[in-house]
Structures are given as C-alpha cells and as structure tokens.
Amino acid sequence: MSPKTLYDKIWDAHLVHEAEDGTSLLYIDRHLVHEVTSPQAFEGLRMAGRSVRAPDKTIAVPDHNVPTTLGREKPESMTEDSRIQVAALDKNAKDFGIHYYPVSDVRQGIVHIVGPEQGWTLPGMTVVCGDSHTATHGAFGALAHGIGTSEVEHVLATQTLIQKKSKNMKVEITGKLRPGVTAKDITLSVIGETGTAGGTGYVIEYCGEAIRDLSMEGRMTVCNMAIEGGARAGLIAPDEITYEYVKGRPHAPKAAQWETALTWWKTLFSDEDAHWDKVITIKGEDIAPVVTWGTSPEDVLPITDVVPDPASFKGGKVEAAKRSIEYMGLTPGQKLSDIEIDTVFIGSCTNGRIEDLRAVAEIMKGKKVKDGLRAMIVPGSGLVRAQAEEEGLADIFKEAGFEWRLAGCSMCLAMNPDQLAPGERCAATSNRNFEGRQGKGGRTHLVSPVMAAAAAITGHLTDVREMM
Amino acid sequence: MEKFTKLTGTAAPMPLVNIDTDMIIPKQFLKTIKREGLGANLFDEMRYDDDGNEIESFVLNKPAYRDAQIIVAGDNFGCGSSREHAPWALLDFGVRCVISTSFADIFFNNCFKNGILPIVLPQEEIDKLMDDASRGANAKLTVDLEEQVISGPDGGEIAFEVDAFKKHCLLNGLDDIGLTMEKAASIDTFETKAEQSRPWV
C-alpha cells in the first residue's frame, strides 16, 4: 500500500462515492448546528418535505446571539431578531429530533467547545458545522471543516457532503516553546508566515515536538485558526494526550467499544514517507508572544516590534496595510507595546477553555485590572464556567475587576449586546480582527490569554514575559 | 437555483485584497431566518455612513455601478466567516459573477450553491479586467459559462477554468441534494459497513 497522510486515511474511511473527475461524496459522522447558519437549511428541508437523515449524529446549541449576562432566560434580554433566531433553533431541534443544549442547560456553550467537551468529537471522524471555526475539532485528528448553509441542508438531508480532495500541507513546529509563548502564538505566527491565503486548497497537519507537548486545549487553539490561514481544515494526529482527554466523556465509546476504537485510532498518523504538497517548518524557540496590528490575522508581529510601514509590503498589500493602519488609528514606527487599550475580551472558541482561564488567573493573582478599563471573561461553556468557579478562578477574576460572564460567543463577533463602540480598542483572545468584527468601528488586537491578562493590568499591549 | 449560462453586465472594480465576509455582509444582518432581502446591506459598512447615508466614493454607490452584476476583486475574496449570507447578499443585489486571483474555500463553494460563478484568473488578466471595469457601464463584460470565456468591451477574450461538475450544476440550475439523493443506496451501504467497523460513531 502506498504511504498515506492522516488526511488521506480519514478521507478514505469516509468515501461513499467518487466520480471520475474526483468529485466525492463524503460521509459525515458529526454535524454540529447553531442558530445563525441553520434556519434557512431547516426551512429548505420543510419545503422539500425532507427529514434529517441521522438525527443521532446531529447536535445543536445556540451560541452566537445569546446574551452572556445573568437573567438571559428572560425574553427581554434579547433583541427581537435574536430571539426569533434562537426560538427557531429550539423549534427545529424539537421538530427534527436532534440532540440539543438549550440556553438553560449548563452544558450550553460555544458549539466548538461543547462538541469536544461532551465527547461528540472523536479521533478519525468527519465533523462539519455551518461555521468556519469547525477546524477546532481537528485537534482530535478528526477531519473537521466549516460549511455554508446550503451544505448544512445537504448534510441534514443526506449525512454526506460533496467534496473534492484538498492537498496535503505539513506544518512542523520543532523543539520547545519559550516561557510566555502559547498555542495562540504558534497559530498566529504560522498565519504570519503563510498569509491568510497560504493554506487555500490545503488541509494542514500540525506536527513536531512543540505541538506534541501541547494539551488538548492548546491543540484546539492551534487548529481553530487553521481557517484564518485559508486551509480547509487543520489536523493533529491523536496520541495518549488525546485518548486521556476523550476517555469517560458522555458520548465517548465505553468498555469493549473503547478498545476497538482505540485500536483504530492508533493507526491514525501520517506514514513515514507520505507525500506532502507543501511543508513549513518553524522553530519553537523562534516564536515570541505576538499581537496583531492590522485588520487581517496575517498582520502579526512579536510584541517587541513596531507598527510596520505600509511601503514595506508588496502588491495589493500596500493599500491594504495603509487602510488597516488608518482604521486601527496607529502610526508606522509606533512601538506595539505603547498601544493603549480600552477593553479586554477573554473568551471565544479559540481561547475560552479551562486551561486558558487558569493561565489568565495565574497572571491576575493579586493584581487589578487597570482603572477605567472594561475587561470581561466569557467562558466557552457552562461547564467551563462551573469548573472555573469550583477552582476559585472566578474569585480571582472578580476581585481583579473582570466581568465574569455566562457562556457564548459574545464579543468575538458582537452579535449579542457585547460590542465595541466606534474607535474603541480591544485586546482579544478571539480569532478575527476584521474591520467592525467586534462592533462597528471597533479595533481588535488578537493576543493569547496571558497577553490579554498582561494588557488588562497595564492598560496597554504588554509583553507578558515582563510579568513572569 | 437560477441557471447561469451567459451574463453580460457592468463590472465593478474592487482592487482591495482580503475582502472578508464580514465586509460583504456585517454580522448585524445575520439575524434573519430568510435568504432574501440582504442586497440592501451588501458591503453595508463601506457603503453607508453612520446615519445611513450613502458614501459617494464607494464603488457600488457610483451611478455607473449601481446595477453591477460582476465584481472584479483583489486576492483572497470572501475570506473569513462561512456565512452563506455573503453570496445571498451579492445575489440579492444582482451580482452573479465575481472574478479574482483567489477565493477563500468556503465562500467559493457557497457561490456555486447559489447560482453565482466565481472565476479565478492570473494577476495579468485581473489587471486587464480591472482596467475595463474602471471604465464603468461603457465597458460591459460578457461571461459565457458554456464556452468558458470572458469577452471584454474591446473584443479581447479571456478563457477560464471551471470544475466540470460545478459547471454542469450551474448551467442546469441543479440542486445538489436531489443529485445526492439518487445515490441513497450507496449511502445505505456505507452506513451498514460503518456500523460494523466503527460502531461507536
């Protein structure tokens, strides 16, 4: 047999049909659904008189619109259109008989945090969701990618997806990370290296010692942003750390099935001499804590650097950089660590897990959020919130002056009331710094959780290493 | 889905790179449960000021481009969020074709599902078309999907590539789900086998 990559193996195990031109029908093991990209799909099913083919493999949770403040079960906590969208999901979940975690359920949270937490996401699976950050689930060695609403409808109706195979890219992070450097810095640095279109047409497999050393939480952070590099999906081969995380989760296999599953999972790695269409290698020790200065995730630099001069770029990027710097209200040559902020947002499917909160608490212990700064922590799920409270992290946050919220997407995309005002500047642990992403006219600097904590203390972008 | 065969229309030039789906349709318009009506808010934050007045300098607000059916864009068009609201908004505005050097993967797929043709061309060709587009309604382009050529206003022709299956669906306005349902037997067989080999799924 010819050597295969991990992607090849998962692909082959899910191939239902392949046409001569390579157009393939891929079986989908898990379909995650949220309220924003699904109403039109369910409506389409109704209009055509179709049902959900595999309701047992379909899991829904509202997350994008929901308020993250206490009292959110009251109807007046949401705007009319948000309420309609969440109510539509309630109804669709019930009518079509799919698994559902409503807002009132402690297990509710951001769809990409709930899936792994509940053991829905397992190695070797195909996972889709009408959301680009589905890439997150690749951390388990699952082929996971975002789809559009028409495809959501297609998967609901047929449990398959029409696909053409992507190319294979290997991103290797060698050696060890330096203190203060996190999974977020890895994934941002990779995008800085490849650009936001560098991964287009590829599925990325992340490997190397620095990746192996990461916890599942860290691996999810890395894969989450594969889409920001343009890749269809990001993958990390499963290992003991993966099995350890998965074991005992509500929907993970048990007893004899666990053993059968494990035997197969252990075959899920890229063969020694597998073919790669593109290889990128970065030394772990070369990665610094980074921040973004512009309005594209590729606009990334070490915190010790300065705002670049647009003239230093090539082609269309010159104009884009000029526009970014103007939008961000910065000056070329300005030190990144001199940039003052108004808001700190810690949360999202990139960095809203328990380990992220522990890391923030570590920095915040005995410290205060700078006067006048608005700082909020939004846990990724109700269970993350409960655990943080049990571990005493929530007390540290509250004492420091953070708002301690309920679970949801919140200020990651500002579809709920958590928004930046025009001109406001935010250090955010989320994944997109696009114009207006966190509120019209809002300015976003993407950072790791510990960097966000450091900024919360000083009121400006700060090298967290100075606080360690 | 509406068929796409041959389209003659005005092309709007948008040379900016990395035009993301948040720009194409900002999140405040994602709260709809319908597909229609998004055209009014296409490129909302670039198109209107804070009071809701049109920003004159924005290309689609200029008299020549108000009815544009084609967009010629900078690299990596449609990156970011997977929201299909982006192609819905383009379609609702009247745009049926976007031409760029590269597209983000999910956006690219979403276009085909909605009768919009995304065309990838090398930089030199894009430069030429960007030039044509900047001449407004005096320089209409014709996109012929059957023949896979774009004809410019001055008689020049540019050939383009398109996936054969996607082309077939567009030309005939075919719904993917119907096509896949014809393969129900293969899906059944796959499921039965998978239940044996991976019973925990």
Ligand code: SF4
């Ligand atoms: S947290 Fe942000 S990126 Fe993640 S699913 Fe929610 S909106 Fe999307």
